Structures are given as structure tokens and as C-alpha cells.
Amino acid sequence: MPGHPNHDRADRILDAASELLVRWGSRKVTIDDVARRAGIGKGTVYLHWRTKDTLFEALLTRAAADLLAGIATRLRTDPGEAVPHRYLRGLFLDVVRDPLLSAMLTNDVMLLGHYSDAASETRAAGVAATDGTFEVFVRHGLLRADVPDLPYALSAATIGFYLRDNADAARADLTVEDRADSMARVVQAAFEPPGEPDPAAVEAAATELRSVSEAYVSACRAVIYTGESATAPG
Template sequence: MSEEARRDRAERILDAAAELMLRHGYKRVTMEDVARAAGVGKGTVYLHWRTKEALFRALLLRESEQMLSGLLTKLRQDSELALPWRLMRILALEVVRRPLLRALFVADSDALIGFAENEAVRREKQLELAPETRYLELLVERRVLRGDLGFEEAAYLMSVIVRGFFLAERTGEEFGPDLERRADLMADAIRLTMAAEKALGPDDTEALAAGTITVFGRTVEAVRSELSSAYA
């Protein structure tokens, strides 16, 4: 079988796994179910992923890669998107609009019950947080944030605001504003509480964007490398 055919088969298996997990939840889905939905034998699924946990980790990695790749494209088109209030707005909207990532970060679904606490997903969350750590370091280095905010304080404040957004998304529609407006309000909270008094000039903004692209680009490369092992 050609490399392209193996990749197409792996993608078909992941598509089937995504649909089943969102419909029935992680606990109820078996490898046999995935194989049947993908139109392959159970042994074929095991050729790509040795365990159910590895399969669903790959599914979340694929979602993350697609989200971050889209972010990189936007950053290359508009350097001001690297500013934290604009970047976090984009990421928050992307997470909420992607059912699997929403289930993981917003936790408004039982789709990942039985999976979200295991080691595979803890590693996935760490992978998601790794670029954010370096990005925050960039913000401090480039003096994008208030001068009295060190790295740990900036990380804490950013976490409070962004996690608060996801927590509120469990019942967000009850508050009145639509999703876009809720994301705007979160972005305003970041800007008003964290931004330096002096705005970045064009050259500094370009430098921030270049650094941000490098940080998230490395994460995308790492994710693609891990996924490729299942496609080979």
C-alpha cells in the first residue's frame, strides 16, 4: 500500500472516531465500533494505533494541528494578531467552534468522560500549553504587557481570564451576548488589565508576530511529526 493510501485510511479512521465519540462519548466507543464505521477491519485500526487512548489522542492532536495551522496563516497576513488580546480571541473562538476541542476545554459534553483524566490527554494539554508559555515570555520580553507584570503574574492573570471565558461558555448563551461578542469582551478584559500603556510600534509588532509564528510553528511541526508515525 502506498504512503498516500495509508494516510487516507488513517484519516478515515480518525473521521469515524470523531463522529462516534461526539455521538456516544469516549467510554462507549470501542475499537471495533471505529473499525466498522471506517469500513476496515479491527486489526487495521491497530496497525495505526495500538490502543484506544492512542487513537483518540491522535484525534485531538489532529484538531490542534488544524487549529494552529490556521492561526499561523492568519498571523502571516496580519502581524497585529500576535497581540495577546487579539490572539486569545482567535484561539478561544476556534476552540469553541471545534466540537472535540470544545468538549475538552469547555467540558460541556460527556464525549470525553473517561478519557480527559488519563495520561494521554494530560500530555495533549501540556502540548497545548507549551507554546503559550513561550508566547508569554515573548510578551514580557517585548514589553507588550504592563511593566509590573512578571512572567508568573502574567501567566496567572491570562489564565484567569481565558479559563473564565471557557467556564462561562458552559452556560454562555444565557448571558445574552452572542459568541462573537463574548469573545470581544474577553479580549477587552485582557487588553484593559494587561496591556502596557505605550502601544507597540509597527517594527515591534512585526517582531512580535515573527516570534509568535516561530513558537507556534514549532508546535505544529511536533504535532505533525507525531501524527506522521501513525500514517507511515
């Protein structure tokens, strides 16, 4: 639960692990390093996660949960974020601005090491969630129903915006926002029906997508904080 002292301490450990992972890569980071960066004893880390593997797996799970939590917040604040090109624009910005999420998406073995396998499991869950998102979009008339192999086509069209700079850094003049806007224009032009979407359909889609996101976040949190000791010193 938010504000739980053990949760707060666990998040402090995960924050330290994330910072060191991005800076040094998984192979160089030790539990001692994480404990020192978090300002706690090594034994306290082990009260939460008994191995480096379980610690880093929890870190990757938290990253995915935070991504979905951000989506749920946007949908709650503005149901218009459920329109596909806006939804995918926000998702793009969340991922590319976070080095850990970017590494998980691109399977950056140099950064993640063998934890890329854990990232693969998270990506698999993400693919399933994405397929469900497409289904919500189509059912509420927010995506064209006449596009063959719609989930594949939309995924293929959008994934290139994540990977383009890895293949060719020549367009470094484009800001992250420029790239997000470009992707949104492609999605809107190629995959959304013409005209303004039905406000009632957008509202209904936002409610469904928010519910799915919040359920995923809740399940992730339960995994992340499993095994905490209620009496461990901070």
C-alpha cells in the first residue's frame, strides 16, 4: 500500500538499483553497490530480495507497472487520451524518456545482461496488454475495422519510431516530441476512421483501458513487494 514503510524502503532500494543499472550495466552492479547507494545495510536489501536476480526482476516489473500507472493517470485526467494516436503518443514519450524502459523495449543486452530474459517476459505481458488495447480501440470504433491484421500492422508502424534512431542517428535534429508527433500523425492518418470520434465511445474506451491498466499495476505491485519483512530495520 502507498506510504507503507517497507514499501517506501523497497522503492528506495529499487531507485538505487535503477540508477546504477543505467549507469554501469547489470554485470557491474552488486548488492553492495545498491545498498551503499540506497544508504542502507546490505542485509536490509536481502530482507526484501534474497538474490540480485530477484532484485533486478522486481526492478523491471516496477518499470512496467510505472508505465501503466502513468497511462491510467492520463486516462483519468483526460479521457481523450484513449483516442489511439494520443494514447500511443503518450506511451512513446513515456518509454523513450526512460532509459530502463527503452532498454527493455530494444532488448539492450549490454545494459540488461541476462536480465533481458526477465525483460522478455515483461514484454510478452506487454504484447498481450497491447493486443487487448487494440481490441478496445476497435470495439469502440476508434480504429478502422477494415485494416487486415490490424494489431500487427499498427505495431509494425509504431515500433519503427522507437527503433529508428538505433538504425540511423542522422535525424538527431528531431526532438522526442517531434518524433512522438510524427508517429501520432501516421497512426491518425492510416489507422483511425475519418472525422471526430464519438465522445461516448472515447469515454467508454478510457474507462476500460484505465481499469485494465490499474489491474496490471496492482498485480505487479503485489509481486514487487512479496517477501518483505514487517520488522526489518531501515
